[in-house]
Amino acid sequence: MKNVKTIMDKEIRAYFTSPMAYTALCLFLLISGVIFNSNILKEHSSEMINLFILMIYLFIMIIPALTMHLFAEERRSGTIELLMTYPIQDWEVVMGKFLAGFALFMGMLLLTFHFPLFLLMWGNPDPGAILAGYLGLILLGGTFLSIGMLATSSTKSPNVAFIMAAGVLFGLTVIGQVAINFAGTGAIADFVSYISITEHFRNFTMGTINSKDIVFYLSVIFFALFASIRLVEMRRWKN
Amino acid sequence: MIEVESLTKSFGDTVAVKDVSFNVESGEVLGLLGPNGAGKTTTIRMLTGYLPPTRGTARIVGYDIFKDSLKVRRQIGYLPENVPLYNNMSVNTFLNFVARVKDTEVRTRNDQIDEILLHCGLREVQNKTIGKLSKGFKQRVGLAQALIGNPMVLILDEPTTGLDPRQIAQIRDLIKQLASGHTIILSTHILHEVSMVCDRVVIIHNGEVVAQDSVENLTKELTKTQMTYITIHGPLKLVKESLKTVEGVLVVESHPGDVEDVNNFIVHAQLERDIRELIAKCVVNSGFGLLELKSHALSLEDIFLQLTTKGAKPMNLN
Ligand SMILES: Nc1ncnc2c1ncn2[C@@H]1O[C@H](COP(=O)(O)OP(=O)(O)OP(=O)(O)O)[C@@H](O)[C@H]1O
Ligand SMILES: [Mg+2]
Numbered sequence: 001m002k003n004v005k006t007i008m009d010k011e012i013r014a015y016f017t018s019p020m021a022y023t024a025l026c027l028f029l030l031i032s033g034v035i036f037n038s039n040i041l042k043e044h045s046s047e048m049i050n051l052f053i054l055m056i057y058l059f060i061m062i063i064p065a066l067t068m069h070l071f072a073e074e075r076r077s078g079t080i081e082l083l084m085t086y087p088i089q090d091w092e093v094v095m096g097k098f099l100a101g102f103a104l105f106m107g108m109l110l111l112t113f114h115f116p117l118f119l120l121m122w123g124n125p126d127p128g129a130i131l132a133g134y135l136g137l138i139l140l141g142g143t144f145l146s147i148g149m150l151a152t153s154s155t156k157s158p159n160v161a162f163i164m165a166a167g168v169l170f171g172l173t174v175i176g177q178v179a180i181n182f183a184g185t186g187a188i189a190d191f192v193s194y195i196s197i198t199e200h201f202r203n204f205t206m207g208t209i210n211s212k213d214i215v216f217y218l219s220v221i222f223f224a225l226f227a228s229i230r231l232v233e234m235r236r237w238k239n
Numbered sequence: 240m241i242e243v244e245s246l247t248k249s250f251g252d253t254v255a256v257k258d259v260s261f262n263v264e265s266g267e268v269l270g271l272l273g274p275n276g277a278g279k280t281t282t283i284r285m286l287t288g289y290l291p292p293t294r295g296t297a298r299i300v301g302y303d304i305f306k307d308s309l310k311v312r313r314q315i316g317y318l319p320e321n322v323p324l325y326n327n328m329s330v331n332t333f334l335n336f337v338a339r340v341k342d343t344e345v346r347t348r349n350d351q352i353d354e355i356l357l358h359c360g361l362r363e364v365q366n367k368t369i370g371k372l373s374k375g376f377k378q379r380v381g382l383a384q385a386l387i388g389n390p391m392v393l394i395l396d397e398p399t400t401g402l403d404p405r406q407i408a409q410i411r412d413l414i415k416q417l418a419s420g421h422t423i424i425l426s427t428h429i430l431h432e433v434s435m436v437c438d439r440v441v442i443i444h445n446g447e448v449v450a451q452d453s454v455e456n457l458t459k460e461l462t463k464t465q466m467t468y469i470t471i472h473g474p475l476k477l478v479k480e481s482l483k484t485v486e487g488v489l490v491v492e493s494h495p496g497d498v499e500d501v502n503n504f505i506v507h508a509q510l511e512r513d514i515r516e517l518i519a520k521c522v523v524n525s526g527f528g529l530l531e532l533k534s535h536a537l538s539l540e541d542i543f544l545q546l547t548t549k550g551a552k553p554m555n556l557n
Contacts, residue, residue, distance in 0.1 A: 006339040010325075017327045078323030082384070085287045085319075086340045087312040236291065 003088045007096025008103070011070065015104050024065045025108055028058055036115050047125065049205040051115065052133050056198060059144050060173060064165035066104060067148025068158040070097040071232070075156035090232045094149065098225060101145045109137060129207035136204025139217035143197060144169055146224035153228040172197045240265040240422045241286075241392065245295035248281050255281040257446040258295065263439075268418045270437035270454070271426040278446040279426035280320050283396050286424070287317045299392055313341075316385030320396040320426075322377055326370030330361055330380055333369060334387060341388035351387070359383045359413065375406035382413060393417060395425040399432060411436055464489065466535045467506045467515060472528030475502045481525045482506060485517050501530065 015021035035054050074080040083093060116134075119125040144165075151165035152158070176196035193199045197220075200213040241263035248256040256278040263269045271279050284290040286297055288308040296303060302310040325333055334352050343351060356362050359379040364372060369380055378398065385393055398414065399407045414436050417423065427433060433440050434454055441451040450457075471478050475493055482491045482504060492505040508514045515534055522529045 002342070003340065006336065010336050013332070014325075014327060077326070078319065078321060079325055081284075081289055081319045081323055082317075085289050085312055085315070085317050086337070087309055087342070088340050089309065236289070 003092040004096045004099065007088070007093050008100045011097050011100030012103060014069075015066075015100065018069070020065055020069070021104060024062045025104075025111075028055075028062050028108055029111055031058060032112060032115075036118075048116065048119070048130055048133055052137060052201075052205055053198075055112075055137065056140065056173065056201065059141060060166055060169045062108075063101075063105070063141065063144040064148050064151070064162045064169065066101050067145060067152050067165060068162040069152070070101065070149065071152040071228075072155050072158040072161040076158065084236060090236065091229045094153070094225060094229045094232060098145060098149050098228075101148070102142060105141045105145060106138070109134065109141070126207060129205065132204045132207045132209050135209065136201050136213075139204075139214060140197060140201055143217050143220045143224075146221040146228075147172075149228045150224045150231070153231040169197075240267070241269075241297065241299050241424070243282075243286070243295075243297040246282060246285055246292050246297055247294040248278075248285060248290065249293045255446050256285070256443075259441075259443065259446070259448055260295075261441045261448065261451055263422055263424060265422055266418075267439060268414075268423040268425070268437045270433035270440040271424060271443065272428065272430065272433050272440050273426075273443040274428055277428075277443045279428075279443065280396055281446075282443070283317075283320075283394055283424070283426060287315055287394055288312050289319075313388075314391050316388070316390040316393045316421075318381045318385045318393075318395040318398055320400075322381040324369050324377060324380055324384075327368065329368055330356075330365045330372075330383075333380065334383060337384045337387045343388045351389070355383050355386050358416075359386070360409070375402055375409070378402060378406070378410055379413075382410070386417070391422060393421045393423045393425075395423065397426055397428070399427070399429070464507050465510045465514075467508065467518065468531070468533050468535060469504045469506060469518065469522075469529070470496065470501065470531035471504065471522055472501050472530055473522075473525070474500060477525070478502060478522075478527055479504065481521055481527075482518065485514060485521050487512055487514050487517070 032051060032055055036051055039050050039054075071080070074083055084090075116125065116127075116130045119130070120127070147168055148161075148165040151168070152161040155161050155164070172195070175192055176198035178192060194216075200216050203210050203213055243259060243261050245258045245260055246256055247254070247258055259278070259282055261269070271282065273279050281290065285292045286299065286304060288304060288311060291305060296305060298304070299311045300314045302314070304311050325336075328336070331352070334355070335348075338348050338352060356365050359382055361376065361379055361383060364376055369377065372380065382395075382398070385395070395414070399410050402410060411432065414423065414425065418436070425432075425437070437454055439451070439453050440457060442449050469482075475495060479491050479493050482488060485506075485508075487508045488506055489509065490507040492507075494503040494505070496502050506514070506518065513534070515532060519529060519532060
């Protein structure tokens with residue numbers, strides 16, 4: 001655990017010395033702010049669902065930007081050789097890096113808390129739905145981050161890691177739309193909607209917390225991180 | 240302290256390291272010497288747990304490099320080739336990170352880092368960003384991170400490559416100071432470096448060990464003979480015969496020249512006397528034409544070149 005924390009601290013520090021994290025953070029806050037203004041304040045709606053959905057689409061770009069460097073950059077610059085020869089285990093490195101990304105992501109969400117605050121002060125929102133929505137966002141963000149980890153663990157090019165992660169996340173997101181379009185056509189639609197990251201998010205925005213959805217997100221996170229660790233180990237033990 | 244047993248590494252069809260075996264005693268400085276592509280880095284990467292061996296094994300402080308990788312890594316300070324460093328960190332931040340990863344005692348951590356900063360001459364740049372340092376300072380930061388945690392074994396891959404002569408001298412001095420408290424393996428393709436800082440040398444070429452001996456013995460070997468290059472106008476066979484009669488001459492190599500009856504010879508002789516005068520006399524007395532004569536003390540470079548050039552066997556000249 002001590003080593004996980006050490007790696008996590010190193011990566012968080014790296015985020016704050018690279019322009020990438022700042023840019024992603026600012027873009028995210030700017031765009032969601034603009035949407036909040038036009039969509040919610042102007043239409044006098046007290047629901048955050050549209051904003052949440054928009055955030056998901058922003059995450060498709062922003063989260064790969066946060067994870068792309070984590071391993072690929074170490075490989076590209078050669079520092080991976082230091083990291084892999086320090087007395088620290090591969091899973092500790094992967095977890096530390098993942099948690100650093102997760103911490104930054106949580107910070108990002110925290111900076112959107114003035115949106116529900118506005119609604120609570122001036123509107124008539126359903127606090128349960130908002131809280132559930134945020135829980136959903138946290139789980140979904142963790143899932144996105146774990147897939148970003150998988151991408152960055154598998155290449156030595158940060159750009160390739162970005163494109164892979166963004167591509168997969170986009171696919172998993174729009175597959176939900178596909179499922180909606182073909183809804184009712186049986187097993188395939190059910191399956192597609194089951195693996196759709198956004199379909200599982202829908203319940204949260206309506207204020208219902210299903211253990212089925214939580215289990216889905218947690219399992220994706222678990223398997224993606226497990227696979228990332230194996231990828232890193234494989235580079236050490238096979239070749 | 241370090242036992243390497245038939246370490247072998249193949250990348251697909253290419254065998255980068257083949258059956259490399261050697262031992263390093265506690266407190267010894269071992270030079271891993273070889274030309275580019277010899278397999279030095281690959282050998283070192285297996286020892287440090289970065290690459291798995293295809294075959295063979297090694298033990299460092301009694302621990303198997305594969306089965307007990309983590310324990311081995313606790314005993315090693317490693318400076319990789321080309322010195323990869325976190326360029327966005329300051330020297331201090333980086334060394335603190337390394338100290339945490341190596342799990343050094345918290346109470347004495349800062350003191351140890353201070354000591355290493357001082358030792359490596361990094362005091363005045365400790366708050367600078369690593370990426371902005373000169374190559375020489377980066378090299379010191381690389382050495383400093385290897386020293387954190389006071390490991391018993393230091394493994395340094397070409398620690399002076401890419402530095403200017405003054406920096407090279409400084410880094411070598413630093414390594415010499417470290418030699419008193421550590422067992423060191425350092426790789427290099429500079430012979431001079433080996434004779435300056437190493438106790439023993441393992442010469443590898445095309446992934447195989449071609450010679451290993453103490454630097455002292457190797458040097459002794461060299462100083463036994465001297466070489467003289469001669470160009471003579473005269474029939475090759477006759478000239479060769481008469482050169483052999485000169486006192487002190489051990490071996491005469493002949494190389495036919497481009498012009499008829501102008502031939503080149505390399506005369507290996509005992510070092511005790513200067514045989515140039517004797518050779519000149521002999522050539523003139525036999526009625527040949529002496530066109531060129533220059534003496535050449537056999538250097539480490541020559542031994543190295545001959546060892547790493549197929550076919551030549553300079554070690555049995557005596
Ligand atoms: N990851 C790899 N994949 C394929 N071949 C490799 C790999 N690493 C090294 N080699 C090959 O193995 C051989 C030995 O390389 P190595 O880097 O160990 O040599 P070296 O002695 O360190 O050379 P140099 O003095 O240039 O650093 C070379 O032919 C190299 O091309
Ligand atoms: Mg090398």
